[in-house]
Each structure stands twice: as structure tokens, then as C-alpha cells.
Amino acid sequence: MPTRRQPPARGAPQRTADQLHSAAIHLLRRLRGEDAAAGPSPPKLSALSVVVFAGPVTLGDLAAAEQVRPPTITRLVRELARDGLLRLVPDPDDRRIRRVVATARGRRRLLDGRRRRVAVLAASVAALSPAEQRLLSRAAPLIEALSRPPLSGAPRPS
Amino acid sequence: MPTRRQPPARGAPQRTADQLHSAAIHLLRRLRGEDAAAGPSPPKLSALSVVVFAGPVTLGDLAAAEQVRPPTITRLVRELARDGLLRLVPDPDDRRIRRVVATARGRRRLLDGRRRRVAVLAASVAALSPAEQRLLSRAAPLIEALSRPPLSGAPRPS
DNA sequence: GATAATTGTTAGCTTAGCTAACAAAACAAG
DNA sequence: CTTGTTTTGTTAGCTAAGCTAACAATTATC
Numbered sequence: 001m002p003t004r005r006q007p008p009a010r011g012a013p014q015r016t017a018d019q020l021h022s023a024a025i026h027l028l029r030r031l032r033g034e035d036a037a038a039g040p041s042p043p044k045l046s047a048l049s050v051v052v053f054a055g056p057v058t059l060g061d062l063a064a065a066e067q068v069r070p071p072t073i074t075r076l077v078r079e080l081a082r083d084g085l086l087r088l089v090p091d092p093d094d095r096r097i098r099r100v101v102a103t104a105r106g107r108r109r110l111l112d113g114r115r116r117r118v119a120v121l122a123a124s125v126a127a128l129s130p131a132e133q134r135l136l137s138r139a140a141p142l143i144e145a146l147s148r149p150p151l152s153g154a155p156r157p158s
Numbered sequence: 159m160p161t162r163r164q165p166p167a168r169g170a171p172q173r174t175a176d177q178l179h180s181a182a183i184h185l186l187r188r189l190r191g192e193d194a195a196a197g198p199s200p201p202k203l204s205a206l207s208v209v210v211f212a213g214p215v216t217l218g219d220l221a222a223a224e225q226v227r228p229p230t231i232t233r234l235v236r237e238l239a240r241d242g243l244l245r246l247v248p249d250p251d252d253r254r255i256r257r258v259v260a261t262a263r264g265r266r267r268l269l270d271g272r273r274r275r276v277a278v279l280a281a282s283v284a285a286l287s288p289a290e291q292r293l294l295s296r297a298a299p300l301i302e303a304l305s306r307p308p309l310s311g312a313p314r315p316s
Numbered sequence: 317g318a319t320a321a322t323t324g325t326t327a328g329c330t331t332a333g334c335t336a337a338c339a340a341a342a343c344a345a346g
Numbered sequence: 347c348t349t350g351t352t353t354t355g356t357t358a359g360c361t362a363a364g365c366t367a368a369c370a371a372t373t374a375t376c
């Protein structure tokens with residue numbers, strides 16, 4: 001059954017890639033509209049989540065993790081810090097470096113914001129058949145993996 | 159991977175939704191970076207694709223299909239028209255309405271731009287195991303469906 | 317024919333991304 | 347120890363894509 005099937009047809013990867021591309025655009029557009037309740041924007045939530053879950057990170061690590069350029073991360077972090085969601089602590093050994101840590105409020109806000117933002121999506125997922133739900137839950141990590149090809153490993157705050 | 163014939167756990171939809179959300183953000187960030195070759199931007203490609211595949215559409219239809227506000231579509235269309243990728247034709251029966259049609263060049267550009275943009279993603283897909291490729295190709299339409307919940311309007315081949 | 321609804325556009329704001337140019341600190345020679 | 351190089355981040359200034367509010371033009375309705 002599962003592996004009884006044929007290998008994917010020639011050109012199938014292109015079609016799949018194209019579908020994933022469109023689907024991602026539309027998915028985010030939908031979610032963007034949904035959280036009118038105005039928590040942090042998606043890029044900010046994403047950065048915040050790295051800080052919350054990956055402990056103190058340098059700005060460079062964060063930029064790499066978020067796949068954006070340094071000036072972008074500088075701005076995102078400045079605004080998140082202004083809102084009291086994270087703090088910048090100087091590194092005692094290297095004074096060029098600023099490490100980013102989440103505040104308690106930042107942690108709370110992350111979880112709240114995420115839940116709010118994905119609530120409507122989660123509801124749609126829950127409306128699918130169990131088989132479809134399983135399919136998606138297995139596909140999601142694959143898609144995540146597709147989006148980081150040459151990316152180094154875990155951030156190493158040493 | 160043992161595929162359990164079980165209903166999804168409570169809370170699983172939230173987790174899946176969250177993973178899809180992150181994955182979509184990261185996927186688009188990657189693709190955005192990749193097409194330095196500067197065809198139309200993703201929003202423009204997306205709009206162009208509606209026009210190419212859904213024939214002449216009004217600006218309002220297009221805004222609805224793209225899930226953006228009228229002023230946004232006005233700008234996107236103006237710029238695409240400036241670049242000769244589509245044309246605005248007046249409606250003979252209702253002079254408020256402007257219909258949008260793709261030019262031959264627009265059609266060509268859509269296909270080229272898309273192919274270029276998703277090439278790197280397609281390569282990553284092709285590097286997966288056949289089973290994983292099948293999984294993704296089945297998941298993609300599901301994700302697309304998730305992003306248009308109450309929408310029954312024009313079908314959007316893409 | 318006056319008024320209401322529909323369809324787009326204009327003006328002006330915000331956010332998120334970028335590059336180029338810079339500043340400061342650390343490192344490496346000499 | 348001073349000088350040049352590399353690393354780390356910031357500042358300045360640009361572009362794209364989204365939004366709301368206000369408006370214009372046309373059509374529909376009473």
C-alpha cells in the first residue's frame with residue numbers, strides 16, 4: 001500500500017512546490033486579516049518565539065534564524081523591546097554583542113498571540129476528517145524543513 | 159512512521175495549525191529571497207495568475223480573490239498594467255467597471271516567473287523520499303482549502 | 317429627479333524588508 | 347602597543363505591500 005505506489009511523476013515536484021507556494025501566500029493572507037485584535041505582527045511573533053524558546057540569543061543568531069538581514073532584526077527587536085516583550089542584555093565578555101531575552105510579559109504575549117492568531121485556522125483543521133488531520137500534521141514539519149535548506153543548527157549561546 | 163487509526167488528540171489541531179503557520183512564514187521568506195532575478199513580486203504573480211486563469215475579471219472580483227482591499231488591487235493592477243502584463247478594458251454596460259485581462263506577455267511572464275520562483279523549492283521537494291513527496295502533494299490542496307473558509311467564489315487554479 | 321448603493325481611486329499612513337555606509341569592539345600582526 | 351582587519355550591529359534612506367478614510371463617478375431605486 002504505502003510504498004506499493006509508483007515514484008512521483010516527472011514534474012510532480014514542480015507542481016507540488018507551486019501549490020505549496022500559493023497555499024502559503026493565501027494562508028498567511030487569511031491569518032493576517034483574522035487577528036484584528038492586534039497582538040504582535042507575524043514577523044514579530046516569529047522572532048519572539050525564537051527568543052522565548054531558544055533562550056538568550058544574539059542579534060545575529062536571531063537574524064539567521066529568522067532569515068532576515070541584520071537591520072531588519074535590529075528594528076524588530078527594538079520595537080519588541082519598546083513594548084516590554086523582551087530585553088537586551090550586554091555580553092560581559094564581548095561588548096559588541098547584545099543578547100536578547102524574553103520578559104515574562106513577552107512569554108505570555110507570545111502564547112496568547114499565537115493562540116488567537118491560529119485559532120481560526122485550528123478550527124478549520126479540526127473540521128477536517130481525522131485522516132486529513134493526520135496528513136496535515138505529518139506534512140507540517142516537512143514543509144518547515146523545506147524552508148530552511150542551508151541553515152545551521154541550534155543557536156549556541158555559550 | 160506508525161500511522162495510527164485513531165482520532166487526533168485533543169489540541170492537535172492547534173498544534174498543527176501553529177506548525178503550518180510558522181512553516182508558511184518561513185517558506186515564503188525563503189522564496190522571497192531566492193528570486194533575486196526580479197520577476198513580479200509574489201503578490202503580483204498571484205494576482206496575475208488569477209487574471210490569466212480566470213479570464214477577464216473586475217477589480218472587485220480580483221480584490222476578493224486575492225483577499226485584499228480595493229486600494230491594494232488598484233495599485234497592483236496599475237503597476238502590472240504599466241509593465242504591459244495586463245490591460246484594463248472598460249465595461250460597455252457599466253462604466254464604473256474596469257475589467258482586467260492578461261496580455262500575451264503577462265501570460266508568458268507568469269509561467270516564467272513562477273517556474274523561477276519555485277525552482278529551488280521544487281528541488282528541495284525532489285530531494286525528499288517518494289513517500290514524503292506524495293504526502294506533500296496530497297497536503298498542498300488541503301492547505302489551500304484551509305486558507306479560504308467561507309469563500310465559494312471563483313475557483314482559482316494556481 | 318433626488319437619493320442611495322456600488323465601484324474604484326486618491327491621499328496618506330504603517331510595517332517589513334532591503335542595501336550602503338558607518339561605528340565600535342575584538343583580533344592579529346608586526 | 348599600535349596598526350590594520352574582521353566581526354557585530356546600527357543608522358539612513360529606499361521600496362513594496364498592506365490598510366483606512368475620504369472622495370468621485372456611475373448605476374439603481376423610490
